[in-house]
Amino acid sequence: MVLALIPAAAPAGDPPASDSPLVKLLKSGRVPEGRLGTIIEMIGKRGTVGDLDYLYQRAMEGSFSPANRLKAFDALAEAALTRDLKPARDRAKLIALLGSAASPAGAGPEEAAVRLAGLWKLEAAGDDLAALARSARSGESLRAAAIDALAAIGGRAGRSQIEKLAGPDSPANLRLLAVAAMVRLDPDAAATRAAELIPQAATQGWDLKPMMAAFLNRQGAGAVLAAALGRQAIAADAAKLALRAVYSLSLSDPALVDVLGRAAGIATDVKPMTPAELKALVAEVAAQGDPARGESVFRRSDLNCLSCHALSKAGGDVGPDLSAVGQSSPPDYIINSILLPDQSIKEQYHTLVVLTSDGQVYQGIVTDKDSQRIVLKESTGALRIVPVAAIEDQKPGGSLMPKGLVNLMTHSEFVDLVRFLSELGKPGPYAIRTTPAIQRWRVLKSVPPTLAASLPDPATFRDQVLHAAPERWTTAYARVAGALPLDELSAPPGGRVLYLQGELDVSAGGPIRIRPDSPEGIRFWIDDQPAPAGARALTTTVSTGRHLLTLRIDAAARPSRTIQVEVDKPSRSAAEFTVVGGK
Numbered sequence: 001m002v003l004a005l006i007p008a009a010a011p012a013g014d015p016p017a018s019d020s021p022l023v024k025l026l027k028s029g030r031v032p033e034g035r036l037g038t039i040i041e042m043i044g045k046r047g048t049v050g051d052l053d054y055l056y057q058r059a060m061e062g063s064f065s066p067a068n069r070l071k072a073f074d075a076l077a078e079a080a081l082t083r084d085l086k087p088a089r090d091r092a093k094l095i096a097l098l099g100s101a102a103s104p105a106g107a108g109p110e111e112a113a114v115r116l117a118g119l120w121k122l123e124a125a126g127d128d129l130a131a132l133a134r135s136a137r138s139g140e141s142l143r144a145a146a147i148d149a150l151a152a153i154g155g156r157a158g159r160s161q162i163e164k165l166a167g168p169d170s171p172a173n174l175r176l177l178a179v180a181a182m183v184r185l186d187p188d189a190a191a192t193r194a195a196e197l198i199p200q201a202a203t204q205g206w207d208l209k210p211m212m213a214a215f216l217n218r219q220g221a222g223a224v225l226a227a228a229l230g231r232q233a234i235a236a237d238a239a240k241l242a243l244r245a246v247y248s249l250s251l252s253d254p255a256l257v258d259v260l261g262r263a264a265g266i267a268t269d270v271k272p273m274t275p276a277e278l279k280a281l282v283a284e285v286a287a288q289g290d291p292a293r294g295e296s297v298f299r300r301s302d303l304n305c306l307s308c309h310a311l312s313k314a315g316g317d318v319g320p321d322l323s324a325v326g327q328s329s330p331p332d333y334i335i336n337s338i339l340l341p342d343q344s345i346k347e348q349y350h351t352l353v354v355l356t357s358d359g360q361v362y363q364g365i366v367t368d369k370d371s372q373r374i375v376l377k378e379s380t381g382a383l384r385i386v387p388v389a390a391i392e393d394q395k396p397g398g399s400l401m402p403k404g405l406v407n408l409m410t411h412s413e414f415v416d417l418v419r420f421l422s423e424l425g426k427p428g429p430y431a432i433r434t435t436p437a438i439q440r441w442r443v444l445k446s447v448p449p450t451l452a453a454s455l456p457d458p459a460t461f462r463d464q465v466l467h468a469a470p471e472r473w474t475t476a477y478a479r480v481a482g483a484l485p486l487d488e489l490s491a492p493p494g495g496r497v498l499y500l501q502g503e504l505d506v507s508a509g510g511p512i513r514i515r516p517d518s519p520e521g522i523r524f525w526i527d528d529q530p531a532p533a534g535a536r537a538l539t540t541t542v543s544t545g546r547h548l549l550t551l552r553i554d555a556a557a558r559p560s561r562t563i564q565v566e567v568d569k570p571s572r573s574a575a576e577f578t579v580v581g582g583k
Contacts, residue, residue, distance in 0.1 A: 022047060023054050036064070037071045044075025045372070049088050052079055056087040059109070060094075066109070073112035080119040082373040082387045091120055098128040111142050118149030123157040126150065130161040133174060139471035144177055144210070151181035159185050166193050172206055180214035184360070187221040190214075191228035198229065202237035208245040213380070215256070216246070219359045222253025230259050239263035244408060248304045250351070250363045250379035250400040257404070266407050270339055281415075282331045288412075289419025291430065295479060297417045299488070303405055306477055307381065311424070312432075313581030314439035314477045318365075318381050318400055319349065323432055323480075324425030331422045338418070341401030351397035352376065356390045363397045381583060430480050436579045437482035437566045438502035438549065442473040443489055452497040455523055455552065462528055465499060465550060473501070475583065483517070483562040486555060498553040503580035504567060509543045510575030515566045516551075521558030524565075525550045539570060542577070 022043050025031055031039060043051045058064060059072035079085040097113040114132065117125040132138050132146040147165060150158045162185065164170075166178035175197060182190035194211060201208055215221040243260040246252060261268035273281065298305045308318040315321075325334065337344050353363045354374065362384050364376025374391070376384045379400045406414055423430040444451075450460055478484040489498060504512075515537045516522055524531050524538070527547055531538040553563060569575045 019054075020048060020051050023051050026054070026058070033065060033068075036068050040064075040068060040071045040075050041078075044078035045082075047075075047079065047085075049085055052076060052085060052087045053089055056090070060090075060097075069109045070112055073109050073116060077112065077115055077119055078385075080116070081385055082389075084389075086120055092122065092124060094120070095122060095125045095128055098125060098132060111145055114142065114145045114149050118152030121153050123153055123155065126153065126157045126161050129153075130165065133165055133177070134170075139469065140173070141471060143174065147174075147177045147181045151184050154185060172197075172200075172204055176206060176208070176211045180211045183214040183218050183221055184358075187215070187218055187224045191221070191225045194225055195228040195232060198242050199232075199234055199238045201241045202235060206241075208242050209248055209380075212242060212245040213249050213251075216249055216251040216253060217361055219355060219361050222256040226253065226255035226259045229256075229263075234260075234263040236264050240266070240408075243268075244302045247402045247404045247408065248302075248307075248379070249402065250397075251361065252403060261407075268404055268407055270404060270406060272340060273335070278332055278335065281335060281418075285331050285335075285415050285418045285422065289415045289422075291416070291420040291423045293413075294416035294418070294420025297409065297413045298420055299477070299479075302408060304402070307583075308379065308400070310581060311477070311480050312437075312439045312482075313579075315581075316381050316583050318377060318379060320346065322421065322424055326422040326430070327425035329422075331418055334418055334421050337401070338414075339406055341403065342398035345399045349399065351400055353395050353397040354386055354391050355393040356386065357392045358390070362386060363400070365400065424480070433482065435566050435568055436577075437478065437564060438484075438579055439478045439482065440502070440581050440583075441476045441478065441484055442501040443476050444468065444499035444501075445472055445474055447497050447499060451499065451552075458528060461525070461550075465501075466528060466548065476500075478564065481564075482566065483564040486553070486558075486561050486563060496555045498551075498555065500551040500553065500563070502549040502551075502565065504542070504547045504549065504577050505580050506542050506544050506547060506575065506577040508574055508576035509541065510569065511539055511541050511573040512567060512569050512575050512577060514538045514540070514549060515568070517562075517564040517566075518558075518560060520560070521554045521556070522563070523552045542575065546580070 019027065022039055025039055026036070040055065043055050047055065055072050056076060059069050059076070062069060064072055076087070094113050094116055097110050098117065114129065117129060129146045129149050133143050133150075138146070147162065150161050152158070162178050162181050165174050166182060167175070170178065175193075179190050179193045179197065182193065194215070197206075197211075198208065200206070215225045239260045243257070243264055243266065246257060246260065257268050297303070306315040308316040310317060310321040311323055313321065313323070329337075333344065349365060351363050352366050352374070353361065354376070355361050362376055362378065364378040364384055366374060367377050367383065368375035372388055374386045374388060376386060378384050379402070409417065420430070425432060444465070448464060450456065451464055456464065476484060476489055484500075486498065514524070514526065514531070516524065519534050519536050523533065526538065526540055526542070526549055529540065549565065549567075551563065551565070567577070567579060
């Protein structure tokens with residue numbers, strides 16, 4: 001529980017409290033802009049209530065730069081979460097920011113204010129938070145933050161709003177988020193609602209992962225959901241969808257896996273192989289495994305491999321980069337790592353499981369720890385801050401590698417997957433690349449008619465592409481050899497035109513060369529500078545810093561169903577750069 005620590009008013013005549021050294025630095029005006037953020041973060045970790053008062057007033061009046069204003073709100077959240085400290089004055093003024101939170105500009109101070117409203121338990125913000133959750137202008141992260149804030153506020157005010165959002169009149173995405181939030185307030189009621197939603201999931205294509213995570217992150221809630229599901233018939237496809245969501249998470253519940261497995265017709269137990277069975281499977285991988293088919297299995301969205309692991313530096317960073325795993329690990333080790341991930345965990349990937357005093361259970365890799373908080377990297381890649389004061393129990397955990405993924409594959413798919421992994425890093429088509437290529441792409445989710453009909457003019461390109469909010473993009477990864485399959489991308493509603501974006505980080509300026517594999521059906525830009533029509537390559541000079549490479553692809557005019565873009569530098573160029581990967 002987050003409590004307000006508001007000091008008693010000073011007796012009349014007492015001199016005002018003197019500023020702390022941190023506040024004096026902020027007031028001095030002598031701190032360079034680039035260092036202000038560090039001082040702001042220190043106030044969140046160490047500052048007094050008086051320090052928080054000053055930081056809050058500066059953040060509300062907007063005298064910080066946008067980046068440092070966001071850091072100020074994050075620092076206030078840090079103080080509330082890890083030290084139960086809040087500003088003493090004018091906290092209700094925060095509600096004024098919520099009205100501007102649903103804007104196309106993306107995450108910023110307003111979204112941080114939404115999180116603060118929950119941490120500060122501002123009951124008067126309930127209507128505004130519910131309105132944000134319902135607004136068509138709110139991105140998914142803002143909707144989730146607003147509903148989480150309502151759950152944190154709790155009580156009659158928070159629960160009544162969440163129950164409305166979870167009702168049948170709300171869109172499916174809202175209902176799923178609201179039921180996830182309800183788990184913290186009333187697991188039994190949440191399980192009843194979830195049991196109504198899961199059977200509809202297969203026909204609607206809903207993402208069940210956030211809701212299933214909420215049940216698994218609550219002590220005993222997985223078993224409560226299992227009991228609710230056991231009281232009704234569940235179609236096999238819906239059970240499979242829910243089971244995939246459970247398997248994608250590091251935490252699990254035996255009763256929940258069992259009831260979903262029976263409904264899906266899937267055996268959920270995974271037994272160790274005997275030495276003879278393992279030897280036979282290794283031979284089958286070598287003789288019959290197809291690495292190309294195995295790469296397709298690895299890229300499947302229901303298996304979530306790329307959410308945790310990177311290939312050619314593109315993908316998740318929860319587990320190790322697998323670009324050279326075949327060079328360092330024999331097939332039998334790879335097989336056991338997939339079947340029984342807890343048996344072979346590298347030192348840096350050991351996890352911690354914590355139980356909090358309010359019944360939440362979290363598992364992740366410890367990325368930071370001090371006397372006030374533990375920061376866990378969860379299986380989704382999200383960072384979870386857990387206040388030390390709220391931890392009731394903790395113990396070493398197993399691997400974040402999902403248990404039971406093999407149950408979602410046929411035997412031949414598993415054989416192909418192992419063959420693919422065993423080829424990574426070896427000479428041939430799965431070797432470590434020597435020429436950089438764009439491996440991680442951003443894909444514009446919805447292409448407006450103005451961008452689809454024809455090549456945009458410079459102003460339209462800047463406004464609708466370069467400055468598009470982060471939530472308007474999704475991520476796609478090229479294959480190991482560098483080609484991005486266009487057929488895997490979600491086609492924009494009603495259109496054939498795609499917009500893709502890659503990123504370069506230049507550490508030393510100079511000429512670079514951008515080379516698409518073919519010019520058919522594409523136009524491209526480096527930042528806001530277009531390449532000539534039909535260009536097979538573009539040599540341009542870039543300065544230090546980040547640069548965006550944007551492609552417009554007309555799928556109907558492009559014979560190839562893939563796109564590959566390499567980036568190198570001409571001879572004698574002094575440029576130094578890396579292709580930005582990651583998630």
